[in-house]
Amino acid sequence: MTSKKRPTWAEQNDKMREYYDHYWGFPLHNDHQLFELFSLEIFQAGLSWNGVWQKRAALRRAFADFQINRVAAMDHDDFLRLMRNRSIIRNQRKILATIHNAQAAQQIKRQRRIGFAEYCWQLVDNIPQPSPVGEGEDLPPQTVLSKRVSQQLHRDGFSGVGPVVAMSFLCASGMIDVRQQKNSKKC
Incomplete structure (x- = not known):
């Protein structure tokens, strides 16, 4: 049996190995x-x-x-329920950003008649962008692309997405081609 060569961050535990092997960097085109x-x-x-x-x-x-649609419909009672839920990350700003971003995604759908996936892929000209580094090099926390994407997301009503979060999202979703990065750190 051949073992996969994974970066150090992906060797922390079984869940991280599964994430790296089956999720990280594979292009996603589904709204959900x-x-x-x-x-x-x-x-x-x-x-x-x-x-x-x-x-x-x-x-x-x-x-x-x-x-x-269900997240966008969450109200103040739902917010309070989420803040009491000990099984999740109970950060007020992050919870509110998630609800707000679902509403922003709905707004994009109404105004532009496109789904969230199509909107996201338009941010990178509908093709995976090349990795900003060579094989074995660490990915930077942010790039010119992640700054541009973050700014556009903010202009379009999304919150909680600075250039570092945008970079991580772009890498994880396959919008930046990181699968060539055999030993890179997670974006």
């Missing part, structure tokens, strides 16, 4: 999957991806499986 990943990346800000990924199932339950 992209919104979930987008939201999880916001929850990661200031935390480890391992910790967020460990709470993925609880976050899915708490946020109606990240169904955009």
